[in-house]
Amino acid sequence: MSKQQSTQIRSLPSGVPGLDLVLGGGLPEFSFNLVAGGPGSGKTIMAHQIMFANATVERPALYFTVLGEPTLKMLRYQRQFSYFNPDLAGSAIQFINLSAEVLDGNLDEVLKRIVDETERAKPGIVVVDSFRTIGGRSGSSPRDDSFDLDGFVQRLALHLTTWEATSFLLGEYAEEEQRNPVFTVADGIIWLSQATDRNSVVRKLQVVKTRGRAPMPGLHTFRITDDGLQVFPRIPEHKRLRHEQQRRRLSTGVPGLDDMIGGGIVAGDAVMLTGPAGSGKSTVATQFIAEGLSKGETGVIAVFEEYPEDYLARANARDSKIGAMIKGGKLEVIYLRPLDLSVDEALAAILEAVKRLGATRIVIDSLSGFEVALAPTFREDFRESLYRLVGTLTATGVTVFMTAEVPEGFAEARYTSEKVSFITDEILVQRYVEVEGELLRVIVVIKMRGSDHSHDFRLYEITANGVIVGSPLKGYDGIMTGVPTLRAKPIRAKRRK
Amino acid sequence: MESMSQDPKREIARRLIDSRRQERTGADTTARAAASACDHLYRDLSRWVGADGCHALFTRALSQARVEHPALTPIQLRARSEPYIDGLAASIMAYGDAGTAEALESMLVRLLELLGRLIGDDMAMKLVGRSVAASEAGDKNSDSTRERA
Numbered sequence: 001m002s003k004q005q006s007t008q009i010r011s012l013p014s015g016v017p018g019l020d021l022v023l024g025g026g027l028p029e030f031s032f033n034l035v036a037g038g039p040g041s042g043k044t045i046m047a048h049q050i051m052f053a054n055a056t057v058e059r060p061a062l063y064f065t066v067l068g069e070p071t072l073k074m075l076r077y078q079r080q081f082s083y084f085n086p087d088l089a090g091s092a093i094q095f096i097n098l099s100a101e102v103l104d105g106n107l108d109e110v111l112k113r114i115v116d117e118t119e120r121a122k123p124g125i126v127v128v129d130s131f132r133t134i135g136g137r138s139g140s141s142p143r144d145d146s147f148d149l150d151g152f153v154q155r156l157a158l159h160l161t162t163w164e165a166t167s168f169l170l171g172e173y174a175e176e177e178q179r180n181p182v183f184t185v186a187d188g189i190i191w192l193s194q195a196t197d198r199n200s201v202v203r204k205l206q207v208v209k210t211r212g213r214a215p216m217p218g219l220h221t222f223r224i225t226d227d228g229l230q231v232f233p234r235i236p237e238h239k240r241l242r243h244e245q246q247r248r249r250l251s252t253g254v255p256g257l258d259d260m261i262g263g264g265i266v267a268g269d270a271v272m273l274t275g276p277a278g279s280g281k282s283t284v285a286t287q288f289i290a291e292g293l294s295k296g297e298t299g300v301i302a303v304f305e306e307y308p309e310d311y312l313a314r315a316n317a318r319d320s321k322i323g324a325m326i327k328g329g330k331l332e333v334i335y336l337r338p339l340d341l342s343v344d345e346a347l348a349a350i351l352e353a354v355k356r357l358g359a360t361r362i363v364i365d366s367l368s369g370f371e372v373a374l375a376p377t378f379r380e381d382f383r384e385s386l387y388r389l390v391g392t393l394t395a396t397g398v399t400v401f402m403t404a405e406v407p408e409g410f411a412e413a414r415y416t417s418e419k420v421s422f423i424t425d426e427i428l429v430q431r432y433v434e435v436e437g438e439l440l441r442v443i444v445v446i447k448m449r450g451s452d453h454s455h456d457f458r459l460y461e462i463t464a465n466g467v468i469v470g471s472p473l474k475g476y477d478g479i480m481t482g483v484p485t486l487r488a489k490p491i492r493a494k495r496r497k
Numbered sequence: 498m499e500s501m502s503q504d505p506k507r508e509i510a511r512r513l514i515d516s517r518r519q520e521r522t523g524a525d526t527t528a529r530a531a532a533s534a535c536d537h538l539y540r541d542l543s544r545w546v547g548a549d550g551c552h553a554l555f556t557r558a559l560s561q562a563r564v565e566h567p568a569l570t571p572i573q574l575r576a577r578s579e580p581y582i583d584g585l586a587a588s589i590m591a592y593g594d595a596g597t598a599e600a601l602e603s604m605l606v607r608l609l610e611l612l613g614r615l616i617g618d619d620m621a622m623k624l625v626g627r628s629v630a631a632s633e634a635g636d637k638n639s640d641s642t643r644e645r646a
Contacts, residue, residue: 072554075615087623090545090624091627097543097544
């Protein structure tokens with residue numbers, strides 16, 4: 001065995017989706033950890049997920065409850081979660097109450113009890129919940145308290161590591177309390193927090209410290225569901241994989257549109273279609289997906305503005321294949337509209353679906369709805385958030401088609417959202433124009449990175465079968481204003497039928 | 498007491514009481530075994546729900562069982578004490594060995610029902626079942642204390 005092999009620290013799965021990635025590979029075996037956070041931040045849930053992911057009858061988990069939430073109530077609530085396996089309770093997972101020893105205020109007795117139980121059960125995992133109630137009760141003066149706690153924590157850490165247990169102390173600590181000796185002794189510190197901003201609550205996790213590991217830095221959002229905690233790692237910017245083979249063109253499925261963009265959308269690009277309400281953005285997006293499906297590709301639609309049932313009903317009305325494709329596992333519609341969403345949570349849901357289906361086309365409908373679905377704190381960073389979202393998605397090689405609603409003002413021309421246009425490779429704009437007393441729709445290509453494209457304003461119609469792009473609107477000036485003026489002799493070409 | 502029951506909670510209570518019977522004989526053997534079973538369960542459950550939590554469970558179970566069993570009127574629970582069940586002699590004197598034993602058995606059943614409602618029947622039965630198994634395996638810790646008392 002090489003030296004490197006002999007000293008390598010094994011990683012334990014945390015049982016918390018997303019957390020192992022943040023931790024840099026999992027929980028270091030035999031480490032002494034602190035899980036800190038305020039009331040209701042999810043410490044107990046995380047500890048239970050870790051126990052149920054690792055405990056066996058041979059190497060059980062010991063869960064020491066102290067003061068605070070009574071064990072009976074804790075079990076009553078914990079067993080509501082899907083990870084809780086009652087068959088393991090009492091055997092692979094053993095609950096031990098330390099309240100009598102703690103109420104006596106004698107740390108030596110508390111330590112002795114933990115040592116005795118550890119030596120008896122030979123656990124792989126040890127949890128003390130809440131450790132704060134031990135530290136906060138010992139001694140009679142702050143000076144004694146600090147002195148006693150220092151020694152207690154040192155001896156506890158040493159004992160648990162010697163007995164080859166991976167241990168977790170749970171405690172309600174404030175950030176200014178980091179001089180507490182437990183922070184110094186701990187090999188790992190996981191900090192859970194929750195913040196309220198305009199009626200939305202956002203939960204965040206930070207790995208403050210992990211000895212011998214390189215965790216993902218920063219704050220990561222997490223959510224508590226019936227399945228427990230799920231962490232959404234804050235994905236850093238990914239390098240785009242614009243392979244040469246991806247320079248192939250993907251048909252949009254919209255008659256006439258591919259001609260405007262040099263034969264189709266460049267595979268692996270991020271495309272944005274903007275336009276006012278009712279201009280047919282979702283219709284084009286659905287056609288883009290349907291075209292891929294008809295060629296044997298798979299796709300994902302992330303819907304933010306309306307319920308997926310309504311969205312699909314309209315899509316099916318135009319293309320009856322859509323419903324069958326969902327049943328056949330070729331298309332997945334994700335509905336994300338919680339109003340306290342983080343970008344990383346949305347990204348995790350979309351990436352999961354992309355991986356599950358091996359999707360090549362993604363529709364995000366719409367960026368406007370996505371922004372509203374985000375918790376207020378993330379709306380402030382929408383530009384940066386979207387940059388990471390699109391960057392991460394396109395890094396996987398999929399083609400991303402996004403829609404965005406822009407207000408229609410005849411007096412001012414606004415084609416794209418200033419916030420997000422920089423993240424896209426291609427920008428298509430839909431617009432209403434008034435010509436000879438008739439309201440018409442035009443589409444124009446604003447940007448196509450590294451590729452030539454049409455500069456015409458093309459008329460288009462929304463039919464029962466979808467959007468059909470027709471001929472250019474020629475002979476007018478000021479089309480961008482929405483109220484063009486006749487230049488000389490109108491050369492308005494006949495629309496394609 | 499009936500010799501057979503379809504109720505799994507009563508079955509497990511009887512198993513626990515049977516496991517506390519020692520080789521001793523006498524007119525109050527069954528009642529003392531039932532009281533010893535309560536002592537044992539109190540001590541065992543206290544390990545994981547805490548003495549206060551366990552005492553709260555027993556107190557509620559006693560309150561419920563007393564409605565049907567006057568033999569429990571003299572019975573007192575002594576939190577953090579050994580033996581846990583007090584007033585046994587007075588109950589036996591007034592209601593006899595069988596009456597007291599049946600009443601204590603009902604209290605154990607009530608406790609199992611209460612525990613089941615709180616954490617689920619499956620987990621309650623499993624945890625108490627482990628306690629019974631330990632008793633059957635020879636953990637007679639409280640018996641000597643009870644004998645001295």
